[in-house]
Amino acid sequence: MTGSWYVVLEEETHKDAHIDGSSYDLYRWHLAQSTEVLGTREAAEAAARALADSHVPERFGRLLSLYPGARPGRQVYRMPDGTLLVRMTRRHSETRFRVSVGELIASQEEAEGERLPDPPSGLKRLFGRGSR
Incomplete structure (x- = not known):
């Protein structure tokens, strides 16, 4: 359905990499949640603010579960x-995470395509001499 208002939550993920x-x-950033809000844009903005004030990313949730009553610092910009x-x-x-309000203006269902045949295996394929 188009013309609907959504609250979109994006979370930051962190990974350590060791190179050379x-x-x-x-x-x-990754899309963590998208929730339709019935009503007007103002209703969606109120829902976004409530989410910004209450959401705890999973990584922090696990940490806080070890300390009952603990509350993280939170700044909302x-x-x-x-x-x-x-x-x-x-x-x-x-x-960090971001909360946005967006209007769904287009939606398309996925469609199955025709599967390509599996490529030939072995060294012949590696050197471009395999059957096609």
Whole structure:
């Protein structure tokens, strides 16, 4: 259904990488949740603010479960485009997530295509001499 308002949650993920003896922190964003909100854009914005004030990413949730009653620090920033950027801290750990309001303007169902035949195996294929 198009013309519907959604609250979209994006979470930051962190991974350590070791390349050529050096350590790197790799960060990326992923779509964690998309929830339709019945009603107006204003209703979706209120739902987005409530999510920004209450959401705890899984990584922090596991950490907090070890300390009943603990509450992480939380700063919520409204960006110029209306996105809410949330920074959470707990001792020496930090994570971020974004909450946005969006209108669904197009939707398309997936369709199965025709499967390509499996490529030939072995060294002949490696050198381009396999049957096609």
